[in-house]
Amino acid sequence: MNHACGIDFGTSNSTAAHYTTQGPRLLALEEGKVTLPSAVFFNLDEDSLAFGRAALTEYLEGYEGRLMRSMKSLLGSSLIDQGTEVAGRMLSFKSLIGCFIGELKRRAEQQASTAFDAVVLGRPVRFVDDNDAADALAERTLADIARDLGFAEVSFQFEPIAAAHAYEEDITREELTLVVDIGGGTSDFSLVRLSPERRGKADRSSDLLASSGVHVGGTDLDKRLSLAAIMPELGLGAALKNGALFPSSVFFQLATWHTINFAYTKKTWRTLQELAPEVTDAARFNRLLAVVRQQSAHHLAMRVEDAKIALSAAVAVDLPLPEVDNALRLELARGTFEDAIADELAAVGNAADAALTQAGIRADEIDTLFFTGGASAVPALRAALAARFPAARAVEGDAYGSVGAGLAVVARQRYG
Numbered sequence: 001m002n003h004a005c006g007i008d009f010g011t012s013n014s015t016a017a018h019y020t021t022q023g024p025r026l027l028a029l030e031e032g033k034v035t036l037p038s039a040v041f042f043n044l045d046e047d048s049l050a051f052g053r054a055a056l057t058e059y060l061e062g063y064e065g066r067l068m069r070s071m072k073s074l075l076g077s078s079l080i081d082q083g084t085e086v087a088g089r090m091l092s093f094k095s096l097i098g099c100f101i102g103e104l105k106r107r108a109e110q111q112a113s114t115a116f117d118a119v120v121l122g123r124p125v126r127f128v129d130d131n132d133a134a135d136a137l138a139e140r141t142l143a144d145i146a147r148d149l150g151f152a153e154v155s156f157q158f159e160p161i162a163a164a165h166a167y168e169e170d171i172t173r174e175e176l177t178l179v180v181d182i183g184g185g186t187s188d189f190s191l192v193r194l195s196p197e198r199r200g201k202a203d204r205s206s207d208l209l210a211s212s213g214v215h216v217g218g219t220d221l222d223k224r225l226s227l228a229a230i231m232p233e234l235g236l237g238a239a240l241k242n243g244a245l246f247p248s249s250v251f252f253q254l255a256t257w258h259t260i261n262f263a264y265t266k267k268t269w270r271t272l273q274e275l276a277p278e279v280t281d282a283a284r285f286n287r288l289l290a291v292v293r294q295q296s297a298h299h300l301a302m303r304v305e306d307a308k309i310a311l312s313a314a315v316a317v318d319l320p321l322p323e324v325d326n327a328l329r330l331e332l333a334r335g336t337f338e339d340a341i342a343d344e345l346a347a348v349g350n351a352a353d354a355a356l357t358q359a360g361i362r363a364d365e366i367d368t369l370f371f372t373g374g375a376s377a378v379p380a381l382r383a384a385l386a387a388r389f390p391a392a393r394a395v396e397g398d399a400y401g402s403v404g405a406g407l408a409v410v411a412r413q414r415y416g
């Protein structure tokens, strides 16, 4: 009986997989696709709940309601004990994550025609940087959520190690591999020795040389781009009549996926009203009010994300911002984006270095860089890693599927 599955609950996209006689198999979760965007929409007009692409579509179609994305970023943060108001009721973030993973489980079971009672969940190497207690709490919270959903057996594997297992299914010779998994929320690295012969061994501890990670991912790049190029158009950086700067907190809320809904509270609205008489740039302030009043900040964030993705292929993109102002179009250059993410680039590079230092391995000993995760496509990140590992061969994994498939390999090893 195949009762175990792997679940990759991602900041941006989630997958589920099980192990079959043909190897790991990702399960179709929405419209025949194996990814389910990690998004929930509470549709208040229709009094219904939508997940994944359907959630994003309903939000964009303009239904009244509440969209939640990047829920994983709440794990390990002080916000996890809070919630968001939906139709006058407080919905805790824990139950929201449970609601999403529960739906994912149901769809996976339906696709696999089996009930799963054991799960290997992926986890980033660090849910929380530099705070072991908060990091452990994040894992415990996720484990509790999974148990509440009916999984009798719950265990974890680092996401990049899972991806290494998926890659090892295909290799033909021994390779010292650095797995580079740059997702929506975190950048994770594992330094592993892989070979066809080692694949079947029960104890792989001597092949797992090091893992490292940092809480920096694609959603942070969206935030930086937004703060650098878009939020100034709504008044970030403007002075008040009393000479002080307009408080920046609302701009940070609007630019950060998992805090957008905090900008829609009555408290924020009151603060904005109190600031109104002090405002010097009325035009920009009115744009800010419009975005908050119309609750269009997720739409704005999607445009920023799309622009970021387009900048991986083009050196400049045109960004219309009708949610801010019908007449507003920005021309964004890749250089502007790269300047905005300089700190994030450095942090990801340092995390890669940390894996080598831990293992006592030199960069020129690495045979292969195995790339997975959507944000691994950012050219500046690629260039930073290529400069560190000039001798290594780059292998493209399945950007969205390697971790989930690898978790199914681990699930079979652990639970049969």
Ligand SMILES: Nc1ncnc2c1ncn2[C@@H]1O[C@H](COP(=O)(O)OP(=O)(O)OP(=O)(O)O)[C@@H](O)[C@H]1O
Pocket (backbone or CB within 6 Å): 009, 010, 011, 012, 013, 014, 072, 159, 182, 183, 184, 185, 186, 187, 217, 218, 219, 305, 308, 309, 310, 312, 372, 373, 374, 375, 376, 377, 378, 399, 400
């Ligand atoms: N071509 C691209 N260029 C730049 N970024 C991209 C590209 N394609 C996708 N992304 C970004 O990749 C991120 C999503 O990647 P992915 O689905 O691997 O993350 P995740 O697994 O959900 O997150 P995590 O593993 O960090 O929890 C998003 O921030 C998305 O904008």
Ligand SMILES: [Mg+2]
Pocket (backbone or CB within 6 Å): 010, 011, 159, 181, 183, 184, 373, 403
């Ligand atoms: Mg991921």
